Amino acid sequence: xxxxxxxxxxxxxxxxxxxxPPGELSPVQDVATATKLSKAYLSKVIQRLAQxxxxxxxxxxxxxxxxxKPAEAITLWSLVHATEGRGDPDRCALGIGNCSAKDPCxxxxxxxxxxxxxxxxxEGTTLAELLQDIPQTQSGKQPTNRPSIREGxxxxxxxxxxxxxxxx
Numbered sequence: 001x002x003x004x005x006x007x008x009x010x011x012x013x014x015x016x017x018x019x020x021p022p023g024e025l026s027p028v029q030d031v032a033t034a035t036k037l038s039k040a041y042l043s044k045v046i047q048r049l050a051q052x053x054x055x056x057x058x059x060x061x062x063x064x065x066x067x068x069k070p071a072e073a074i075t076l077w078s079l080v081h082a083t084e085g086r087g088d089p090d091r092c093a094l095g096i097g098n099c100s101a102k103d104p105c106x107x108x109x110x111x112x113x114x115x116x117x118x119x120x121x122x123e124g125t126t127l128a129e130l131l132q133d134i135p136q137t138q139s140g141k142q143p144t145n146r147p148s149i150r151e152g153x154x155x156x157x158x159x160x161x162x163x164x165x166x167x168x
Contacts (some may be wrong), residue, residue: 006048009035009041026064049082054078059157070128075122
């Protein structure tokens with residue numbers, strides 16, 4: 001099982017929300033800007049996450065979005081599942097249809113264990129764990145004005161790490 005763009009967007013948006021002060025609503029436009037997603041596309045992803053209780057939305061001039069559960073209770077798998085569904089466990093990694101132990105493709109024996117391990121990784125990783133692995137700033141403050149996720153490979157997380165370390 002691997003995931004698509006909607007799940008990637010969900011993970012990026014949820015990680016952004018998890019990095020905000022608890023209880024603070026983030027305007028959808030702010031999240032879209034920080035994650036370099038269109039507001040319309042992000043809104044569709046957020047709608048799916050809200051249906052599963054992973055985010056909470058508040059309408060109106062002071063509205064916005066926030067996590068619907070503590071970051072410790074949100075796994076990457078729950079974000080993938082909310083946006084992509086369970087997926088097809090027999091989806092062929094080579095794209096030649098369905099394959100299984102009974103009807104394997106040439107790559108199945110190598111792919112199946114990796115696919116299963118990847119799912120276990122997503123199931124066992126929470127947003128809180130990801131944030132915990134990012135060092136705090138010397139002042140202990142949450143980072144602000146971080147670069148967007150798409151400004152370069154890993155720029156979003158690099159920005160959080162740099163700010164928590166007190167580097168420009």
